[in-house]
Amino acid sequence: MTEIKHPEYRLFGRSMDRPLKARQQRLMAELLPEISVDAETVTPLLKEETRPVWLEIGFGGGEHLAWQAKENPEVLMMGAEPFVNGVAKLMAAIDDGQLSNIRALHGDVRPLLEALPDQSLSRAFVLHPDPWPKKKHHKRRIVSQYLLAHMARLLKPGSELRIASDIPDYIRWTLMHIQRFNREAHEARGQDVFVWQAREKSHWHDRPADWPQTRYEAKAIREGRTPCYLKFIRS
Numbered sequence: 001m002t003e004i005k006h007p008e009y010r011l012f013g014r015s016m017d018r019p020l021k022a023r024q025q026r027l028m029a030e031l032l033p034e035i036s037v038d039a040e041t042v043t044p045l046l047k048e049e050t051r052p053v054w055l056e057i058g059f060g061g062g063e064h065l066a067w068q069a070k071e072n073p074e075v076l077m078m079g080a081e082p083f084v085n086g087v088a089k090l091m092a093a094i095d096d097g098q099l100s101n102i103r104a105l106h107g108d109v110r111p112l113l114e115a116l117p118d119q120s121l122s123r124a125f126v127l128h129p130d131p132w133p134k135k136k137h138h139k140r141r142i143v144s145q146y147l148l149a150h151m152a153r154l155l156k157p158g159s160e161l162r163i164a165s166d167i168p169d170y171i172r173w174t175l176m177h178i179q180r181f182n183r184e185a186h187e188a189r190g191q192d193v194f195v196w197q198a199r200e201k202s203h204w205h206d207r208p209a210d211w212p213q214t215r216y217e218a219k220a221i222r223e224g225r226t227p228c229y230l231k232f233i234r235s
Contacts, residue, residue, distance in 0.1 A: 020088050027091035028084075035094070037078060037103040039115035045103070051076045052122035055154075057109050057142060058082075058129050060216055062090025067212040069099045075122070077102045080109035113150045121154045124161050128216040128227075131167040143174045148181045152193045155234040161194060162211070166220035166227040174230060194232035204228050 020028065037045060046053065052075050059065040059079040069077040079102070081087050087106045094102055105112055129142045143163065151161050165171050175196075182192040198204050207213065207229055217227050 018085065020085070024088035024092060027095055028088055031091050031095060032087065032104065032106065035103050037105055037112070038107070039111040042078075042112060042115050043117060046117060046120055049076055051101070053078060053120055054123040054125070055079065055116075055121050056125040056127070057147075058126065059086065059090060059104075060128070060214055061086050062093050063214050064125065064127060064212055065090060065102065066093035066097060066099060069102045070097055071210070073101055075101060078104070080105040080107065080112055082107055113147075113154070116150075116154050118153055119156045122156055122159045124151055124155060124159075125163075127162070127164045127214060128166065128220070129170070131165065131170045133167070133169070138173070141170070141173065143170070143177055145177060145181060148177060148194070152181070152185070152234070157234055159234050161232040161234065163230045163232075164211075164217070164227055166217065166225040168228075171228045171230070178232065191235055193235055195235055197231040197233055204230060 054068065054072075054075050054077050056065045056068075056077070056079040059081045060083075062079070062081070065077055065079045068075070079090070081090070081104070084106070087104065090102075090104060093099070126142060126147075130140070132138060132140045155161060163174055165174070178194050178196065182194060185191065185193045205226065205228065207217075207227070208231075211229060220227055
């Protein structure tokens with residue numbers, strides 16, 4: 001199995017766009033502390049948790065996370081996002097929908113991944129991550145051997161890892177990393193870890209009914225890019 005190497009804790013890109021509105025500021029000050037989760041609090045939280053736990057890494061504006069929480073009230077949805085405006089939008093969605101099954105991290109997901117107990121997740125999402133298109137920046141991409149090693153540790157057998165992108169190079173990148181991880185795992189234990197759930201083109205070109213559209217995806221379609229939807233089962 002791939003060794004989980006500790007990364008440099010450094011975030012790239014903007015942390016904030018436009019100034020927050022008054023309501024967003026209030027929700028960030030009042031609601032976020034109530035539902036916040038981090039590396040120190042996640043283990044005690046999950047010790048008391050009986051529901052399946054799903055994690056979205058980089059939830060953007062929170063549309064997908066809030067939708068999944070509403071449609072799956074029996075699930076605890078966790079999400080991490082470093083962008084202030086995205087977290088504020090999620091807080092508004094939680095407040096509007098009176099959603100009680102969400103826990104959020106404003107910041108880097110990596111310390112949280114390292115603190116989560118083994119086989120504590122029933123599903124994970126990485127949807128339209130920053131593609132970092134320049135080759136010199138590829139090391140910043142969230143899909144990596146580091147991430148897959150944690151997903152292999154954290155996902156229960158039979159659970160799903162969902163990854164989406166509208167950038168063809170990022171899809172190739174993802175499949176190549178999955179292939180590399182599986183090859184090393186197969187050599188070590190004679191079995192692939194992540195099994196791609198695709199038998200025909202529609203399986204990765206048609207968005208499943210339980211996979212709501214995000215604003216990033218809508219923008220990509222408007223600009224003529226075709227999203228791909230990848231589903232892997234943890235063996």
